[in-house]
Amino acid sequence: MTHPVKLGLIGCGVAARELHWPALQAVAEEVELVAVCNRTAQKAQHFSAMAGGVDWYVGWDELLARPDIEAVDIVLPATENLAATRAALKAGKHVLVEKPLAPTAEQALAMLDLARSWPDRVTMVAENFRYAAAFERIRNWLDSGEAGRPYALNWNAMMLMHEDNRYIASGWRSSDAFPGGLVLDAGVHYMAVVRDLLGEITRATASPSQVNPHLGRYDGAAFTLNTASGATANINLYFSAAAHSEWRLVLLAEKGSATYDGRTLVLSDAGGRTREWRRDDDDGYASELRAFARAIRGGKPVASSFAAGWRDMLPIVRAMATPGQWVDLG
Known part of the structure; x- marks a missing residue:
């Protein structure tokens, strides 16, 4: 059996806790959450405790520097998607980013440019519908x-x-x-x-x-x-x-x-x-995570690409x- 994708979570707010964490538990055979980070220590610590004591960080720099983390799930305000995605791709990570892709058309097109610049990385929008x-x-x-x-x-x-x-x-x-x-x-x-x-x-x-x-x-x-x-x-x-x-x-x-x-x-x-x-x-949260993991392991194109998120x-x-x-x- 293929080993699970080692995942880092960027953002520990309400959507991460209530929507992404239950889905991650449901797909644990394919995705292993190994670290989380947040802008504030309190939320990062709380999420870590909820997730069984995984490593936690303040800010994403240390998480992205870890060579064992293959992919990230970005669950931030859409206004931060561009900066977080750019940092993750530069660190060599596959990226799943919560919808909407971006707050404006200009930033959405910049996200498309990032995906084109790293064609060997899976870039996907978490559009659960x-x-x-x-x-x-x-x-x-x-x-x-x-x-x-x-x-x-x-x-x-x-x-x-x-x-x-x-x-x-x-x-x-x-x-x-x-x-x-x-x-x-x-x-x-x-x-x-x-x-x-x-x-x-x-x-x-x-x-x-x-x-x-x-x-x-x-x-x-x-x-x-x-x-x-x-x-x-x-x-x-x-x-x-x-x-x-x-x-x-x-x-x-x-x-x-x-x-x-x-x-x-x-x-x-x-x-x-x-x-x-x-x-x-x-409502599709677990299925989208499975699709992300299988694209990383099997190379299958994702339906919810950055281009789809822009459309x-x-x-x-x-x-x-x-x-x-x-x-x-x-």
């Missing part, structure tokens, strides 16, 4: 031809998020350095799925909004997307919905439909027959720059 079981089932259903041609997708994600939410409280999502706010941070999930199910997004228009300024420049947006398959997608993302909560995807095809509410996936055909699945994974960002940053206008994405 791309690896979630529910979306994989929908993709396989479409690929089988059973549903016919998909022609429309509607996805409502409406919820109330307060500024004291543990994922919001750190403040970077509402800073000037991250102009896309929650719409960019969460929106890349939805764009990744649209691209995987319906093909490349070729044109986009957006109507962004702000209700709660503490959540950033934008805390909501409605997107209409044209795709290479000819299907149209409408995505409504609103994070200050005071009196309504909804998270539901509906995909229409010539011979059937798919609905998913985050818990139950239902595939229906024109004859009235349905198949249901309850969500049976962690997930592109409809958001381009369409929100010119609200209400159609933007061609090439």
